[in-house]
Amino acid sequence: MLTGHEIRDRIARRETSALEITKRSIDAVAASEPELRAYLTLTPEYALARAAEIDARLARGEDCGPLAGVPVAIKDLFCTQGVRTTSGSKILANFVPPYSATVVAKLESAGAVMIGKTNMDEFAMGSSCENSGFHPTRNPWDLSRVPGGSSGGSASTVGARGVPIAVGTDTGGSIREPASFCNIVGVKPTYGRVSRYGMIAFASSLDQAGPMTADVRDAAIVLEAIAGLDPMDSTSADVPVPHYEDALRDDLRGVKVGIVREFESSISGDAAMSSLYKEAYAALVRLGAELVEVSLPHAKYGLATYYLIAPAECSSNLARYDGARYGVRVSDGGDVYQMFERTRAAGFGPEVKRRIILGTYALCSGYYDAYYVRAQKVRTLMKQDFDTAFSACDVIACPAVSCPPFELGAKSDPVAMYLMDYFTIPMSLAGIAAMSVPAGYVDGLPVGLQIAAPAFEEGRMLGVAHAYEQSTRFAWARAPKVGAA
Amino acid sequence: MKTSPDVATTETAKHDYEPVIGLEVHVELKTKSKMFCSCRNEFGAEPNTAVCPTCLGMPGSLPVINRVAVEYLCKAGFALGCDVAPYSKFDRKNYFYPDMPKNYQISQYDMPLTTGGGVTLSSGKRIRLNRIHLEEDTGKNLHAGGAMAGSDYTLIDYNRAGVPLMEIVSEPDISSSDEAEDYLAELKAVLSYIGVSDVKMHEGSLRCDANVSIRPRGANELGTKTEVKNMNSFRSVGRAIKHEIARQAERLAAGDRIVQETRGWDEVKGTTYSMRSKEEAHDYRYFPEPDLVPLALDADVLARWRSELPELPDARRKRFAQQYGLSEYDAQVLTAERSDADFYEATAAACDDPKQAANWLMGDVRRALQSAGFTALAQSPMTAAQLGELIRLVKSGAITGKAGKEVCDILVAKGGDPNAIVAERGLGAVTDSTEIAAMVDQAITANQKSVDAYKGGKANAFDFIVGQVMKVSRGKANVEIVRALIKERLG
Numbered sequence: 001m002l003t004g005h006e007i008r009d010r011i012a013r014r015e016t017s018a019l020e021i022t023k024r025s026i027d028a029v030a031a032s033e034p035e036l037r038a039y040l041t042l043t044p045e046y047a048l049a050r051a052a053e054i055d056a057r058l059a060r061g062e063d064c065g066p067l068a069g070v071p072v073a074i075k076d077l078f079c080t081q082g083v084r085t086t087s088g089s090k091i092l093a094n095f096v097p098p099y100s101a102t103v104v105a106k107l108e109s110a111g112a113v114m115i116g117k118t119n120m121d122e123f124a125m126g127s128s129c130e131n132s133g134f135h136p137t138r139n140p141w142d143l144s145r146v147p148g149g150s151s152g153g154s155a156s157t158v159g160a161r162g163v164p165i166a167v168g169t170d171t172g173g174s175i176r177e178p179a180s181f182c183n184i185v186g187v188k189p190t191y192g193r194v195s196r197y198g199m200i201a202f203a204s205s206l207d208q209a210g211p212m213t214a215d216v217r218d219a220a221i222v223l224e225a226i227a228g229l230d231p232m233d234s235t236s237a238d239v240p241v242p243h244y245e246d247a248l249r250d251d252l253r254g255v256k257v258g259i260v261r262e263f264e265s266s267i268s269g270d271a272a273m274s275s276l277y278k279e280a281y282a283a284l285v286r287l288g289a290e291l292v293e294v295s296l297p298h299a300k301y302g303l304a305t306y307y308l309i310a311p312a313e314c315s316s317n318l319a320r321y322d323g324a325r326y327g328v329r330v331s332d333g334g335d336v337y338q339m340f341e342r343t344r345a346a347g348f349g350p351e352v353k354r355r356i357i358l359g360t361y362a363l364c365s366g367y368y369d370a371y372y373v374r375a376q377k378v379r380t381l382m383k384q385d386f387d388t389a390f391s392a393c394d395v396i397a398c399p400a401v402s403c404p405p406f407e408l409g410a411k412s413d414p415v416a417m418y419l420m421d422y423f424t425i426p427m428s429l430a431g432i433a434a435m436s437v438p439a440g441y442v443d444g445l446p447v448g449l450q451i452a453a454p455a456f457e458e459g460r461m462l463g464v465a466h467a468y469e470q471s472t473r474f475a476w477a478r479a480p481k482v483g484a485a
Numbered sequence: 486m487k488t489s490p491d492v493a494t495t496e497t498a499k500h501d502y503e504p505v506i507g508l509e510v511h512v513e514l515k516t517k518s519k520m521f522c523s524c525r526n527e528f529g530a531e532p533n534t535a536v537c538p539t540c541l542g543m544p545g546s547l548p549v550i551n552r553v554a555v556e557y558l559c560k561a562g563f564a565l566g567c568d569v570a571p572y573s574k575f576d577r578k579n580y581f582y583p584d585m586p587k588n589y590q591i592s593q594y595d596m597p598l599t600t601g602g603g604v605t606l607s608s609g610k611r612i613r614l615n616r617i618h619l620e621e622d623t624g625k626n627l628h629a630g631g632a633m634a635g636s637d638y639t640l641i642d643y644n645r646a647g648v649p650l651m652e653i654v655s656e657p658d659i660s661s662s663d664e665a666e667d668y669l670a671e672l673k674a675v676l677s678y679i680g681v682s683d684v685k686m687h688e689g690s691l692r693c694d695a696n697v698s699i700r701p702r703g704a705n706e707l708g709t710k711t712e713v714k715n716m717n718s719f720r721s722v723g724r725a726i727k728h729e730i731a732r733q734a735e736r737l738a739a740g741d742r743i744v745q746e747t748r749g750w751d752e753v754k755g756t757t758y759s760m761r762s763k764e765e766a767h768d769y770r771y772f773p774e775p776d777l778v779p780l781a782l783d784a785d786v787l788a789r790w791r792s793e794l795p796e797l798p799d800a801r802r803k804r805f806a807q808q809y810g811l812s813e814y815d816a817q818v819l820t821a822e823r824s825d826a827d828f829y830e831a832t833a834a835a836c837d838d839p840k841q842a843a844n845w846l847m848g849d850v851r852r853a854l855q856s857a858g859f860t861a862l863a864q865s866p867m868t869a870a871q872l873g874e875l876i877r878l879v880k881s882g883a884i885t886g887k888a889g890k891e892v893c894d895i896l897v898a899k900g901g902d903p904n905a906i907v908a909e910r911g912l913g914a915v916t917d918s919t920e921i922a923a924m925v926d927q928a929i930t931a932n933q934k935s936v937d938a939y940k941g942g943k944a945n946a947f948d949f950i951v952g953q954v955m956k957v958s959r960g961k962a963n964v965e966i967v968r969a970l971i972k973e974r975l976g
Contacts, residue, residue: 079545087544099538101545198545204775233547234777313775316577319588320542324641336583336639363579363770372772 001161004070004218011069018069022051022113025071029162032482038137038157040076041084042116050113068111073157073166076117078104079198087200088120090133091321091328091347101198103209103226110225118153122349124202126150127420131351140479145405148178154212155182160482166212171202172306173424175210176436180448181405183438185219186212190455191431192237195230201317203310206428215475216466220244239456247459248466253288258393261295267399272442280439280449287467294389298381302425308362308375315359383430395464396452399423400436404445433458437465438474502699504730507657511650512682513690514557519647520621521548528688532642540647542586547776554649557681558598558619563791564679567602571782575774580767584624586646592620594771606667613656622648662723669719674798678823693722697729709743715750725750729757809839824863835873853897866900875903887960888912915962925970928953
C-alpha cells in the first residue's frame with residue numbers, strides 16, 4: 001500500500017483510481033485481519049460504493065479533496081452515521097449512531113474512503129488494546145506482541161499498510177504509544193485543535209483526535225483536513241489552520257531542540273533504549289539542530305495527576321451507559337436501578353470499572369479538594385513547566401515510550417500498564433502538541449521518538465519530524481509480511 | 486365547636502415558634518431552543534419529538550451554551566436587583582435517574598450567574614435572594630398507574646430534557662405560608678413582565694421546593710429544616726408550608742426532634758410524607774463541566790441587557806396610582822400581568838378617560854370574560870381600541886349603559902367595531918325628545934297609582950316610572966331626557 005499522498009498524486013495523474021486503491025486496501029486488510037484483528041467493523045460495500053462515486057466525480061473534473069480516494073481506518077470511538085460504533089465496549093455492542101463525528105465528516109469531505117472501524121481498549125482506557133471488550137489486536141512487527149493502545153487497531157492496520165491513514169485519539173498517550181509500537185507516525189494535536197464532537201468521551205479535558213499515518217506528510221495532510229473551529233464543540237479553538245505541508249522541512253538549521261533532563265535520567269537505566277534515543281538526538285544535530293537541556297520539574301507527578309483527572313471525568317462521562325436509551329440492556333424484571341446496575345456490571349470491563357470507581361472516589365465530597373482540585377493545580381504547574389522550557393527551545397525531543405512493544409499478557413498489573421504513558425502524559429495534561437515518529441529498533445521491534453511543541457505549533461513540530469524522518473528513513477521500513485497479500 | 490388538631494397546633498406554633506422558610510424556585514426559560522442544543526423548547530409536543538443526540542445524552546454529543554438563556558437569566562437577575570457575574574462557569578451534578586439522559590445535570594455550583602438581590606412583598610418586606618443559577622431541565626417519567634412504586638413500566642419523555650431552567654434560591658427570610666405565596670406571586674409578576682418565562686406552575690414552568698424549619702420565638706439558632714417538594718400551585722405551597730410548620734411544632738411539643746429530610750406534599754391528603762433522609766441524600770460529586778469553557782460576559786453586553794428591561798410591576802403600579810389617579814387596589818390588579826397593564830393603558834388613551842377604562846376592565850370586561858369562558862384578557866379577541874370606542878359611545882350618551890354592557894359581551898367574545906355592533910343590533914340610544922315624550926306620556930297614563938304616590942311624597946315612585954319608560958324603550962331611551970320629561974310632566 002502506498003502512502004496517502006502517493007495515492008493522491010497517482011490518482012491526480014490518472015495512474016490509478018479510487019476504486020482500484022480501495023479494492024487493494026480491502027484485500028490487504030482481509031488478508032492480514034485473521035492474524036492482526038485490527039478491526040471491529042469492516043465496511044467494504046460502503047467503501048467500494050464511495051470509491052466509485054469519487055472516481056465518477058473525478059471523471060467529471062470535480063475537486064474531491066486532498067484525500068480523494070485514500071482508504072482510511074477510523075478508531076471505533078468516532079461516531080459514524082449508520083455504522084456501528086462501540087468504543088471497544090460490549091455495552092455499546094449494538095449502538096448505531098444517527099450522526100457522524102466532525103472528524104469523520106471532515107475526512108469524508110476531504111475525499112477519504114472509510115474501510116472500517118478499528119479496535120481499541122474499551123473507552124480508550126489502556127495501553128495495549130488488550131482491554132478491548134471484544135478481542136485483542138496484534139502488532140504487525142511481532143504477532144506475539146501488542147500494538148499498543150488505546151488506538152491499537154488503527155496503529156496495527158497502518159503498521160501493516162492495510163491502509164495508509166487512520167485516525168485515533170489520545171488522552172494520555174493513546175496515539176503516540178501505539179504509533180511508537182507499530183513504526184508509524186502518530187500526532188496528538190493541541191487540545192482544541194480538532195473538534196471532539198462525535199468522539200465518545202473518555203476524559204473530556206484531555207481527549208484529542210489525531211492522525212496515525214505511514215509518514216509525516218500524510219499526518220500533515222490529515223491534520224489540516226480535520227482541524228479547526230467547530231460550533232458543535234465549545235472547547236474547539238478559533239485558531240486558523242495552516243497548510244501544514246508548507247511547514248515540512250528537510251534540515252533543522254536554527255532549530256533549538258530541548259532535551260528533558262528528568263526524562264533522560266529515567267530512561268538511562270535501559271541501555272538499549274537510552275542509546276537509541278541518544279542516536280536520535282544525534283541525528284537531529286546532524287540536521288543542524290542545536291540541543292539545549294530543559295527541565296520539567298513537575299513531570300514526575302504526571303501519572304498521579306492524570307490518574308485523578310481522567311478517571312474523575314470518565315466516572316461522569318460513562319454514567320450515561322445505563323441501558324435506558326441505547327446500547328445493551330441487561331434487565332430481568334427488577335426495578336430501573338437494578339437494570340442500571342446489571343447493565344453496567346455486564347457491559348463494562350474490569351479496567352473501565354476500576355477507573356469509574358477511582359474517579360467516583362476522587363470526586364466525593366470531602367475528597368474533592370484533596371484530589372481533584374489539587375490535581376488541577378499540578379496541571380497548571382505542568383503547563384508552566386512547558387512554558388518555561390519552550391522559552392529556551394523551539395521543540396522538545398524525548399522518548400515516546402520506555403520500551404518496545406511487549407508481549408500480550410505481559411503487563412497484568414494495572415500500574416505497570418499505566419507506566420507506559422509516563423513520557424506522554426505531561427504533554428496531554430499541558431494540552432500542547434506532541435507526536436511520535438519512527439526512531440529505530442530495539443531487538444528488531446519499533447520505537448518512536450516523541451517531538452513536542454507549544455500549543456498550536458503543530459506546523460513547527462511536523463517540520464522537525466519530517467526532516468528527521470527523511471534523513472533516518474525509519475518510517476520507510478515495513479513490518480514483516482502479515483497474511484497472504 | 487370542636488377545632489381540628491391541625492388548627493390547634495398551628496395556633497400553638499404561632500405562639501411558641503417562629504417559622505423560618507426559604508424557597509427554591511425552578512423556572513423554565515421561554516427560549517426558542519433548548520439550553521445546550523438546537524431542539525425546540527415547547528410545552529406539550531408529542532413525546533420524544535423535540536430531541537437530538539445532545540439532549541438524549543448520546544455518546545460523543547457535546548453541549549453548546551444557549552446565549553439567549555444566559556441573556557434571559559441575566560435580565561431576571563437585573564430585574565430582581567441581583568449582582569450579575571461577568572465570569573461564571575458550569576458544573577456537573579452527578580446522580581443516576583432515568584429521566585436524566587446523561588445521568589448528570591449541567592448546572593452551576595460555586596460560580597452562579599447571579600448572587601444577591603431580592604423580592605419585595607406587598608407588605609413592603611424584602612425577601613433576599615441567595616443566588617440564581619442556570620441549568621438544564623430533566624425529562625419526564627410517566628409511570629404506568631401514576632406512581633413509580635407498583636407500576637409495571639415507566640415511559641420517559643425527553644422533550645423537556647435540556648430545557649433551560651433557572652433556579653432562584655431565596656434566603657430563609659420568609660416567615661409564614663402567606664409570605665411564601667406572596668413571594669411567589671411577586672416573583673411570577675416580575676418574570677412574566679420581562680418575558681423570560683411562562684411561569685405556569687400547572688404546566689411545570691415554575692416549580693417550588695420549600696425549606697422549612699421552626700425555632701422558639703426570639704431564638705437565634707436555626708432549627709433543623711426539612712425540604713418539602715411536589716407542590717403544584719401557589720396555594721398548595723402555602724398549604725404544604727402551613728402543614729409542615731404545624732407538624733414540626735407538634736413534634737417539638739411532644740419532645741421529639743426534627744429529622745433533616747426531604748418530604749413530599751400529598752395534595753389529596755393535605756399532608757407531607759418522608760421521601761428520603763439526609764443519610765440517604767446524594768453526594769452529587771460536583772466538578773467543573775469540562776465540555777464547556779467558562780462563561781465570560783462583556784460589560785457592554787450586560788449593560789445593554791439591563792437597559793432593555795421594561796418597566797417592572799412595582800414601578801408601574803406606583804405610576805398607575807399617580808398618573809391615572811387609581812386606587813392602590815386597582816393599580817395592583819391592573820398591573821399584575823404585563824399584557825393587562827398594556828391593554829389598560831391603551832384603552833385609557835383610546836377613550837381618554839383612565840378612570841372609566843379601569844372601571845370597565847375591572848367590572849364589565851371581567852364579568853364578560855368569565856361568561857365567555859376566558860381565564861385571561863389576552864385570550865379575548867377584543868382590542869384596546871375597540872373597548873376605548875365602546876367607552877366613548879357610552880360616555881357621549883350615544884348608547885346607554887345597559888346597551889354598553891351588551892356590546893361589551895359581544896366585543897369580549899368576538900371582538901369587532903362597537904359602532905357596527907350598535908347599528909346592527911339597533912342599540913343606539915333614543916335621544917329624540919318627541920319620541921321619548923310619547924313614551925313618558927304612555928307610562929304616566931298606564932301607572933296612575935305611582936303618579937299619585939309620587940305626588941303624595943314617595944320619591945321612589947319616580948324611579949319606578951323611569952323604569953317603565955326604559956322598559957318601553959327596551960333600554961335605549963336616554964335616561965337623562967326621560968328623567969327631565971317626567972319631572973316636567975309631574976311638576
